[in-house]
Amino acid sequence: MTLSELARELNVSIATISRALNRPDDVAPSTRERILAAVHRNGKYQPGKARWLRAQQTRTIGVVISDIRNPFFAGFVKSIEDIAKDNGYTVLVCNADEDSEKEEAALSMFLDRKVAGLINCSTGGNVALLRAVRQSGAAIIDFDRESGLENTDVITADNVRGTALAIQHLISLGHQRIATIAGPQHLSNARTRLEGYQRSLARAGIEVVGQYAQSGNFQAESGYECARKLFKLPQPPTAVFVANLEMCSGLITFVRETGIRVPDDLSVVTFDDAFWMKYIDPPITAIAQPVEKMGQYTIQLMLERLRGSRGAQRKTFAPKLIIRQSTAAPRLRPVV
Amino acid sequence: MTLSELARELNVSIATISRALNRPDDVAPSTRERILAAVHRNGKYQPGKARWLRAQQTRTIGVVISDIRNPFFAGFVKSIEDIAKDNGYTVLVCNADEDSEKEEAALSMFLDRKVAGLINCSTGGNVALLRAVRQSGAAIIDFDRESGLENTDVITADNVRGTALAIQHLISLGHQRIATIAGPQHLSNARTRLEGYQRSLARAGIEVVGQYAQSGNFQAESGYECARKLFKLPQPPTAVFVANLEMCSGLITFVRETGIRVPDDLSVVTFDDAFWMKYIDPPITAIAQPVEKMGQYTIQLMLERLRGSRGAQRKTFAPKLIIRQSTAAPRLRPVV
DNA sequence: ACGATTAATGTAAAGCTTTACATAATATTT
DNA sequence: AAATATTATGTAAAGCTTTACATTAATCGT
Numbered sequence: 001m002t003l004s005e006l007a008r009e010l011n012v013s014i015a016t017i018s019r020a021l022n023r024p025d026d027v028a029p030s031t032r033e034r035i036l037a038a039v040h041r042n043g044k045y046q047p048g049k050a051r052w053l054r055a056q057q058t059r060t061i062g063v064v065i066s067d068i069r070n071p072f073f074a075g076f077v078k079s080i081e082d083i084a085k086d087n088g089y090t091v092l093v094c095n096a097d098e099d100s101e102k103e104e105a106a107l108s109m110f111l112d113r114k115v116a117g118l119i120n121c122s123t124g125g126n127v128a129l130l131r132a133v134r135q136s137g138a139a140i141i142d143f144d145r146e147s148g149l150e151n152t153d154v155i156t157a158d159n160v161r162g163t164a165l166a167i168q169h170l171i172s173l174g175h176q177r178i179a180t181i182a183g184p185q186h187l188s189n190a191r192t193r194l195e196g197y198q199r200s201l202a203r204a205g206i207e208v209v210g211q212y213a214q215s216g217n218f219q220a221e222s223g224y225e226c227a228r229k230l231f232k233l234p235q236p237p238t239a240v241f242v243a244n245l246e247m248c249s250g251l252i253t254f255v256r257e258t259g260i261r262v263p264d265d266l267s268v269v270t271f272d273d274a275f276w277m278k279y280i281d282p283p284i285t286a287i288a289q290p291v292e293k294m295g296q297y298t299i300q301l302m303l304e305r306l307r308g309s310r311g312a313q314r315k316t317f318a319p320k321l322i323i324r325q326s327t328a329a330p331r332l333r334p335v336v
Numbered sequence: 337m338t339l340s341e342l343a344r345e346l347n348v349s350i351a352t353i354s355r356a357l358n359r360p361d362d363v364a365p366s367t368r369e370r371i372l373a374a375v376h377r378n379g380k381y382q383p384g385k386a387r388w389l390r391a392q393q394t395r396t397i398g399v400v401i402s403d404i405r406n407p408f409f410a411g412f413v414k415s416i417e418d419i420a421k422d423n424g425y426t427v428l429v430c431n432a433d434e435d436s437e438k439e440e441a442a443l444s445m446f447l448d449r450k451v452a453g454l455i456n457c458s459t460g461g462n463v464a465l466l467r468a469v470r471q472s473g474a475a476i477i478d479f480d481r482e483s484g485l486e487n488t489d490v491i492t493a494d495n496v497r498g499t500a501l502a503i504q505h506l507i508s509l510g511h512q513r514i515a516t517i518a519g520p521q522h523l524s525n526a527r528t529r530l531e532g533y534q535r536s537l538a539r540a541g542i543e544v545v546g547q548y549a550q551s552g553n554f555q556a557e558s559g560y561e562c563a564r565k566l567f568k569l570p571q572p573p574t575a576v577f578v579a580n581l582e583m584c585s586g587l588i589t590f591v592r593e594t595g596i597r598v599p600d601d602l603s604v605v606t607f608d609d610a611f612w613m614k615y616i617d618p619p620i621t622a623i624a625q626p627v628e629k630m631g632q633y634t635i636q637l638m639l640e641r642l643r644g645s646r647g648a649q650r651k652t653f654a655p656k657l658i659i660r661q662s663t664a665a666p667r668l669r670p671v672v
Numbered sequence: 673a674c675g676a677t678t679a680a681t682g683t684a685a686a687g688c689t690t691t692a693c694a695t696a697a698t699a700t701t702t
Numbered sequence: 703a704a705a706t707a708t709t710a711t712g713t714a715a716a717g718c719t720t721t722a723c724a725t726t727a728a729t730c731g732t
Contacts, residue, residue, distance in 0.1 A: 050688030097417065389688070
């Protein structure tokens with residue numbers, strides 16, 4: 001039912017109804033009651049698409065996440081939602097699935113639909129498109145990964161720090177042959193994690209051997225593949241640092257299938273913690289990002305931006321190393 | 337940049353540009369080229385919000401899922417997306433978080449934004465709102481749970497069958513004191529799973545004791561709580577059937593904290609399988625739904641509906657019992 | 673070469689709301 | 703009681719696109 005139909009029925013003007021809905025104070029209490037009653041009763045009227053044509057705000061925040069199956073992103077979305085809702089915003093999620101083409105589709109849809117704000121976990125997509133979104137008036141925040149959009153807020157974990165924690169832990173256990181299953185190098189977080197790995201090794205005076213760094217695409221299958229490659233090496237590593245959760249799943253599948261014993265044959269540390277990591281056999285040593293805090297911070301910042309605050313900000317959160325049983329001293333002394 | 341600005345710049349009418357974009361065949365190749373070039377070059381023009389005011393289709397499919405952290409739904413969304421994209425549709429996700437208020441917010445947003453289709457995993461929300469969405473011209477499919485909307489497609493797993501499989505398995509192992517951690521009873525899938533539990537017991541001639549059926553809300557914490565209640569009972573169960581994945585996570589946390597041994601002290605079967613269930617200690621016996629197939633079927637059906645096919649359809653998918661080590665014969669013979 | 677088709681473009685209406693401004697009604701002040 | 707300020711409502715424009723219909727130009731057949 002459109003506004004004008006309802007207006008005819010209630011014998012008031014379209015404008016009055018619109019006001020009763022959007023600026024209740026501007027309309028007399030008696031009429032307001034009457035209108036609201038009619039509207040709410042059986043949901044007669046539902047504001048339609050034309051609303052956003054004239055209105056300034058859409059009260060919608062778009063989030064494009066890189067992988068809906070990764071609990072990290074799922075947790076992120078969840079932690080955002082409650083606060084958004086309390087402030088009258090709805091959050092809309094698009095899954096880019098680590099595929100920049102899908103990311104573009106998502107972005108242009110958000111552009112079409114004119115979201116008020118955009119939280120972007122970039123998959124390495126189109127900066128021009130992001131600029132267009134910004135030009136449409138939306139506030140943009142990069143989360144987890146930098147999109148390359150100039151002058152924008154970016155919120156991530158402290159990746160170098162987290163990685164350093166992991167590598168130092170392995171080194172202190174006596175490992176020398178430390179490999180990594182890294183992420184796709186066009187993503188900022190994958191790069192910083194790889195850099196962190198290399199630098200930590202270098203600082204400890206351990207030679208950085210190229211073949212010990214295999215890059216996957218942040219998906220489970222690639223974790224499996226990379227693990228396979230590492231174990232085909234003439235001298236396989238005694239420890240591995242995995243750059244994200246999904247690839248770690250792949251690694252786990254691999255070691256289970258092949259019977260490689262963790263931590264006896266291989267120590268494992270991974271970026272990202274998940275519920276089940278502490279219950280799996282053996283429990284996995286992980287670098288936990290404070291997802292919930294990060295989500296809350298992100299949405300708060302977004303709300304501020306939406307209220308008009310300016311000035312790009314770069315915030316990192318300290319991850320925590322949670323030591324479990326997947327890491328131990330190497331069984332064999334490494335060759336010197 | 338708006339159409340009219342661009343039109344002035346190119347010296348053609350607004351209509352011609354619009355046509356070049358939407359019905360390329362209706363415009364002369366030379367002009368079309370010129371327009372498209374101008375449009376694509378640096379993304380000058382981005383179609384705006386007014387587009388959907390006049391246009392029939394939005395080429396967007398809205399999905400409201402009940403819990404983004406549940407891998408079942410995450411997998412579902414993922415399996416939908418590729419096919420949707422290949423057919424030129426974008427999928428938009430809203431997370432209701434098992435909260436009917438949030439579900440309503442999501443629905444009314446989809447209504448506002450006029451999605452072409454809606455796939456709904458109901459949290460028990462507002463049927464009137466769904467009717468409104470339908471009236472707006474959207475095709476609606478219920479997934480996993482029935483919303484109560486009349487004359488609509490509904491796609492679910494065969495819950496009674498799945499539950500029966502689980503309970504029969506427990507019975508065949510010799511269990512008599514079989515409990516369940518059920519879902520919220522206003523949801524159709526929670527109801528059928530509880531009914532399946534009760535009926536399977538009854539058919540086997542086992543008394544159905546009320547206190548053995550605890551209802552949670554499909555979230556992890558409630559699984560924990562229900563488990564606690566079951567073990568406070570004077571005569572705790574020897575086996576438990578959990579109605580969904582998240583609650584099973586809660587149960588696992590509980591048994592780990594309290595040191596209850598699985599399967600020695602308690603056999604566990606759960607609805608929903610997850611990657612980690614086979615690697616956890618002990619591996620969990622689970623009823624796996626064919627998520628991927630279900631997702632593909634759902635989106636195919638949606639595309640048909642969008643092409644105009646009619647007639648509500650009710651389709652169920654057979655779940656599979658995957659027996660692992662969390663179920664075994666009860667240690668103590670049950671009292672008779 | 674002329675009339676009849678066909679093709680390409682333009683004009684303007686429609687789509688539905690929000691909101692600036694105008695008007696009418698009511699309350700307040702002197 | 704008249705003049706003024708305040709409040710409530712209505713009128714109409716604006717917002718930007720799509721598309722039915724009108725118009726103009728080009729092509730074709732005879």
